[in-house]
Amino acid sequence: MTRATTFRKVLSRLCEGALVLAWCGAAQADEPLFASRRITPPGEYTFGIEGPAVDASGALFVVNFGKPGTIGRLAPGAPQSELFATLPEGSVGNAIRFDRAGTMLVADYKRHTIFALAPGASAPEALFTSDRFNQPNDLAIAADGTLYASDPNWKGRSGQIWRIARAADGSVRGEVMTAPRAMGTTNGIDLSPDGRTLYVGESGTGQIWAYDLDGNALSNARLVTTFAPDTIDGLRTDAAGRLLVARILKGAIAIVSPDGKMVREIALQGPEPTNLAFGGDDGRTVFVTQRKGGYVESFRTDREGREHCLLAGRCR
Numbered sequence: 022m023t024r025a026t027t028f029r030k031v032l033s034r035l036c037e038g039a040l041v042l043a044w045c046g047a048a049q050a051d052e053p054l055f056a057s058r059r060i061t062p063p064g065e066y067t068f069g070i071e072g073p074a075v076d077a078s079g080a081l082f083v084v085n086f087g088k089p090g091t092i093g094r095l096a097p098g099a100p101q102s103e104l105f106a107t108l109p110e111g112s113v114g115n116a117i118r119f120d121r122a123g124t125m126l127v128a129d130y131k132r133h134t135i136f137a138l139a140p141g142a143s144a145p146e147a148l149f150t151s152d153r154f155n156q157p158n159d160l161a162i163a164a165d166g167t168l169y170a171s172d173p174n175w176k177g178r179s180g181q182i183w184r185i186a187r188a189a190d191g192s193v194r195g196e197v198m199t200a201p202r203a204m205g206t207t208n209g210i211d212l213s214p215d216g217r218t219l220y221v222g223e224s225g226t227g228q229i230w231a232y233d234l235d236g237n238a239l240s241n242a243r244l245v246t247t248f249a250p251d252t253i254d255g256l257r258t259d260a261a262g263r264l265l266v267a268r269i270l271k272g273a274i275a276i277v278s279p280d281g282k283m284v285r286e287i288a289l290q291g292p293e294p295t296n297l298a299f300g301g302d303d304g305r306t307v308f309v310t311q312r313k314g315g316y317v318e319s320f321r322t323d324r325e326g327r328e329h330c331l332l333a334g335r336c337r
Contacts, residue, residue, distance in 0.1 A: 055287045057309065057320035061095060065102050066315040071255075072127070073308050073317070074117035075300030077332060081308050082125065083317060084114035092117070092127070095317065102317075106138060108145060116160040116296075118168070121332055128170060130156035135168065135185060135195075149185050149193045157183065159255055159296070161211045161219070164331055169219055171207040172197075178225040180207030184237050200232070200239040209256035209266065209296070213279070214327050214336060220245065220264055222253045229256070229264065229277070246281040255296030259324040260336060265307065267294040274309065276322075290318050299326020304333070 065086060072084040079097040086093025086102055090113050094105035108114055108129060114136075116128040125138040127145060133154035136145035157170040166187070173180040181204060185195040205223030212219055219239065222229045227248035232239035245264070254269040263284060266275045272292035276284040291311035298308050304325035309318050330336035 052321045054321050054323055055285065057287060057289045057318050059290050059311075059316055059318045060308075061317045062101055063314045063316050066093065066310070066317075068312055068315065069113065069115075070310045070312055070315050070317075071115050071295050072117040073296055073298035073310050074119055074125075075298050075308070075329065076119050076125070077123055079300055079302070081298065081300060081317065082117050083310055084117065084127070089113045106145060108136065112136070115156065115158055116170075118160045118162045118328075119332060120162060120166050121164075121334070126160060126162070126168065128157040128160050130158060133157070135160075135170070149195045151195060153197065154183070155180070158208055159210045162328065162331075163212060163216050164336075169198075169210055169212070170195075171210045171221060173206045173208055173224070175206060178206050180204045180223070182207060182210070182219070182221060182239065196237050198237050198239050201242045204230075209254060211256055211258045211264070212327065213258060214260055214262050214330075218279075220256065220258065222256050222266065224251060224253055226250055227252055229253070229266065231279070244281075245279070246277055246283075248275070254294065257297055257299065258327045259299070259322070260304075260327050260330045261324045262327075263324065265297060265322075267296055267309065269293050269295060269312070274307065274320075287320060291316070299329045304329030 067085040069085040081095040083093050090108045092106045093102035095102045112129040113131040114127045115130040118126045123140040127136040134150040135148045137148040138145045155172045155174045157172050159171045161169045168185040170183040182198045184198050188194050206225040208224040209222035219232045227250045229245040231243050231245050233241040254267040256266045262279045264277045272289045274287045293312040295310045295312050300306050
């Protein structure tokens with residue numbers, strides 16, 4: 022083992038532990054790429070661990086901390102999460118996103134609501150709700166703040182996509198988007214870096230589809246790639262346009278090019294990743310939620326996340 026390798030391992034342990042060192046963030050650049058490690062204690066989160074998202078300060082937020090209906094916060098360099106917020110009685114979050122103003126948006130799949138938690142606010146407020154929701158499940162956010170929500174019908178092995186945006190009068194309106202094909206179990210969702218393409222993973226079939234966006238319409242449906250049925254969950258795109266896909270039950274994150282070619286597959290510590298988010302000082306740290314064990318792990322990648330770049334104001 023070289024001295025450099027030994028130093029990196031010691032540094033990694035220090036940054037994981039109780040010593041929160043100022044140079045841990047800068048040292049990220051020295052970490053090996055695509056080598057995942059656990060960063061929170063097992064059992065912090067429930068079996069419903071999901072919805073990772075990183076705010077402008079670099080803090081990571083994950084739903085179902087300790088019990089359903091909560092949101093946990095992991096500060097940069099902290100050894101464990103802390104309770105950040107509790108949703109209204111009966112609500113359970115599944116996805117979190119941040120807009121450019123720093124407002125946290127939470128998809129509540131139990132009570133069919135999108136909640137908003139403004140910076141400094143003590144409690145979430147309902148932004149949009151509808152009886153036509155099956156859930157919602159995952160969220161993607163565009164540069165102008167428009168939300169796209171996957172909405173699966175698990176029993177029917179079908180699904181739909183919602184578009185949720187503010188109207189000219191300031192009201193928030195949501196509509197089920199029209200699509201050129203019957204969708205399967207819509208789950209992971211994200212946008213291309215230019216905001217013109219919406220990627221949707223369908224868990225039941227293992228397929229990932231791409232659609233052009235035209236207002237409330239999805240058009241030009243094209244199959245990107247196919248995995249084994251029931252082996253994909255959340256997905257995110259990076260600034261290069263690649264898709265990072267959580268391979269639930271396989272214990273891996275797949276990196277796929279926009280034309281469907283497998284770039285690489287990253288082995289994880291845990292076997293059941295549910296979703297992922299980009300963070301770190303440069304947006305190249307990937308945080309992964311692990312259902313079995315209820316913890317978060319992370320690895321370094323070679324491209325910044327699309328959403329991290331967007332919220333930092335460097336991308337469209």
